[in-house]
Amino acid sequence: MxxxxxxxxxxxxxxxxxxxxxxxxxxxxxxxxxxxxxxxxxxxxxxxxxxxxxxxxxxxxxxxxxxxxxxxxxxxxxxxxxxxxxxxIILQPDGGIERDWQGRMHGLMTAALPGLQALAARIDAWAARTGYAGRTRLVEDAGTPFFIVVKDPRKITANLETIEREVVLPWIADGNDGYCVHRNGNNLAILPASLxxxxxxxxxxxxxxxxxxxxxxxxxxxxxxxxxxxxxxxxxxxxxxxxxxxxxxxxx
CATH class of the missing domain: 3.40.50.1000 (HAD superfamily/HAD-like)
Known part of the structure; x- marks a missing residue:
């Protein structure tokens, strides 16, 4: 077969x-x-x-x-x-959104949104305090918030490593273990663990x-x-x- x-x-x-x-x-x-x-x-x-x-x-x-x-x-x-x-988001072969999965993820992501917003505010406050030019962006799609991302304006990846080490990882360690970090190239993304x-x-x-x-x-x-x-x-x-x-x- x-x-x-x-x-x-x-x-x-x-x-x-x-x-x-x-x-x-x-x-x-x-x-x-x-x-x-x-x-x-x-x-x-x-x-x-x-x-x-x-x-x-x-x-x-x-x-x-x-x-x-x-x-x-x-x-x-x-x-x-x-x-x-x-x-x-899952698209079916006909291009339509898989609604059962979308409903499940919308509930999980909505529950995780306050944490993402709190971390985004912390990162942006750090940026304002240190003079860093980058800011966080909340990624939303089809009415659902998913994750936050920071890109370095000058594409200096070491700057993102600093943000991860000095802001993000301490925040996760301080009782926010329902989130994880993805850093690759000029992208620092923080996701709910359920995503x-x-x-x-x-x-x-x-x-x-x-x-x-x-x-x-x-x-x-x-x-x-x-x-x-x-x-x-x-x-x-x-x-x-x-x-x-x-x-x-x-x-x-």
């Missing part, structure tokens, strides 16, 4: 990346766009060959932190489920098993925040020169 194969794949820095993260500049093609229509990310020839290869034998399910709006500006073609906002790609992957995997019987699952991602959902899949794929690669195979 031929089992159906499904690849849960992160997008940014996994299937494509910004120009400055491309190892070479030859034969790049646009893969995602900013809201003004300019290109924000590109694929390399190797990534396009890999994408063609996996589409021949398996169904690709985007598993990303991107929102509904930013996902619509990705030019790669997908035809199955889509997991957005770190798993906070996890792995939870959404488990939900969709169970749905796929009901639809198709026994299946094989693959997980692919670049960040340590992807590791949990990848570990729950039958096989894991890690792109080289990424945060997750440095923490695992490159270390060995």
């Amino acid at each position: 031929m089992l159906k194969k499904f690849l849960f794949a992160d997008l940014d820095d996994t299937l494509f990346q910004t120009l400055e993260k491309c190892a070479g500049r030859a034969a790049l093609e646009p893969a995602a766009y900013y809201s003004d229509g300019s290109v924000c990310s590109y694929t390399t020839p190797a990534q396009r060959a890999f994408f063609g290869f996996i589409n021949e034998g398996m169904t690709v399910i985007p598993t990303t932190a991107r929102s509904l709006d930013s996902f619509e500006r990705v030019s790669l073609g997908f035809n199955s489920y889509v997991l957005l906002n770190f798993g906070g 996890d790609k792995a939870n959404a992957v488990a939900y969709v995997t169970e749905r796929l098993r009901r639809e198709h019987g026994e299946i094989i699952t693959f997980g692919m991602g670049d960040s340590r925040s992807d590791a949990r959902f990848m570990a729950d899949c039958d096989y894991a794929i890690i792109p080289r020169r990424t945060q997750l690669s440095r923490l695992t195979v490159e270390t060995l």
